[in-house]
Amino acid sequence: MEWKRRHVLGLADFRVEEMEFVIDTARSMEEILTRDIKKVPALRGKTAVNLFFEASTRTRTSFEIAGKRLSADVVNFSSATSSVTKGETLLDTAKNIEAMKPNILILRHPASGAPHFLSRFVSCSIINAGDGANEHPSQGLLDLYTILKAKGKVSGLKIAIVGDILHSRVVRSDLHSLGRMGAKLWLCGPSTLVPKEMERTGARVTYDIREAVKDADVVMMLRIQLERQKTAYFPSLREYSRMFGLNRDVFSLAKEDAVILHPGPINRGVELSDELADSEQSRILNQVESGVAVRMALLYLLAGGHDASH
């Protein structure tokens, strides 16, 4: 397959073969990570800028390490404020950075569609590292990769995603990546945080975690944010944890070889019991590991580096 994409704004328009191509590329990247010297010159002379308007440690670090493994120069630009609040507009910030001639802009922004908007005005490539509640494409791809590694396939698997579906960009990317690969997706959480309309994606919606987890091959728990309680989406973290948290009891309904995913950071004892988080069934740290390989693949493909695996 020939890679033609200039930006990775979301998985909404990704074809299956494109996703497979990214995963194949990630596989060869992962080989690099097993070497003693974990660095290849593929992107030497290329610059990637982490432009982050929201606090994020793991995604930013993951992109930074991915870039450095490929010898790209990676620069971090973090801003606590965005044009949504005050100050310089997003476009002006991006234009200023573009004037310094980076090859790739890796954007994390609280507004859905922010990378789509910028892509109309800048000439460098953009990777969406999370835009509002819209998408987090590299997460969608690394979840796909992690499940492929754990299960050997995605098609036909029952995958339950539990938590704040309404505000989750991870879910929206996973619906594309896992859904398009043929997974049977179940979305679960309090009814205030799981719009029934999401069934139009082909996923099933339930408000009963037992129904979601029953016979599941994969259970993905989402972080629940305390601020949602303050805005009356649910009464208390205590009740949330009791009704929608994953513990041994509920997880025992899943298939025997089921695995647990979580995009992090975990609220231990809230959406996921302490015990399960560290259990053998947990693939949470594998997700982080796969994340670096997937992001190396995306940077590599977008920056048009030469073949890194040889």
Add this chain to the structure above:
Amino acid sequence: MLLIKGGRVIDPAGRRDEAGCLVLENGTVKDFVPGDQSPKGFEGRVIDASGKWVVPGLIDMHVHLRDPGYEWKEDIRTGTRAAAAGGFSSIACMANTKPVNDHPEVTRYIREKAEREGAAAVFPVAAVTRGLEGKEMADFAELAEAGAVAFSDDGRPVASSLMMRRALEYAKAFGLLILSHSEDAELCHGGAAHEGWTAHRLGLPGIPSAAEEVAIARDILLARQTGGKLHIQHISTKMGVDLLRMAKRAGLSVTGETAPHYFTLTDASLEGYDTNAKMNPPLRGEEDRMAILEGLIDGTIDAIATDHAPHDDYVKRCEFIAAANGIIGLETALPLSLGLLAGGKVTPGRIVELLSANPAQILALSGKGSLRKGADADVTIIDPEAEWEYRAAEVRSKSRNSPFFGWKLQGRAAATIRGGRVTHSLLAGVAADA
């Protein structure tokens, strides 16, 4: 003396729809003469309107002129020129200026500037509450004396039910009308798009239909309680139309308007996060759009008004949730409304009601909305066949925020006449008066 001959004169308020000549003199309609021949002995300027419709000057009862205070977006001069180009000879402007039109001085400023520089008659709508803050009532009677034709906190809905009750009740004694931007601000808090599948898919925070419906229901019930005169602005939802229909059946003094974008577009336009598809109320679903059409057909909805909301480029050239609400509409309202004819259920006369006769009646604009003898010499000549493309470069408004650029439209104002003076003309040999 001005003679408009050869056209089809459509004047629902005067119960007329026939070919004839219209004679204008000294700023009023002097006579109607059936047939397409000039009356014997006529001496003066003649406008040939063959193949065109001759209708009472269009009235847009919902415009943001941004003057005073935001003149870089629009001002009275440019806004009224955009109005004239769109076929409007009269417009009503909302109070969310800076300063807010909550003081007779502001009302007078608007009227006087419009008198000097305006290409259309401007009827100021004053605020319901001081500073649009929802706390203290504005001086209704004094504002009306200064020329305010109605009262609205448009853009910042009256949150308190008690304040709305008092406003309706107090205004009633003076025969004054409250225009309501009916919206429960708490229900739509943080929302940027219609809460529905498109918003969920795009990850945009939603504005539920109920945010509008709850408020319309409240306002109707308060109008019932007080006997006050109420007009619901920019209805966008199916249930909003149903509530208005119910209020009318109950015999309440309630009217309502919608805007062309609510019967033309749906939330499908949000695709690609197009900030020109962002307005409040938001573009709704297809079911809502159909219900708005139904309301226009069956008479539930009384008026089409643009909610012309000019914004400079940069407040639209940004992330969707950060973008300003609203679009310009004065130059596209007529062709988009003429699009209603296509279904065969709306007559040309009904279009004239929605865009002229009814707004004149609702706002009690004497001399407007009809071509009866003695009415103001406000006339719009419509070419229902004209095919044209709406282009940003040709916009008369100062702002360029429209989702309709590049659209092929049918029908437009061939000429607009206000008080006997030609304020806009595309007719060969007919120049606009300076």
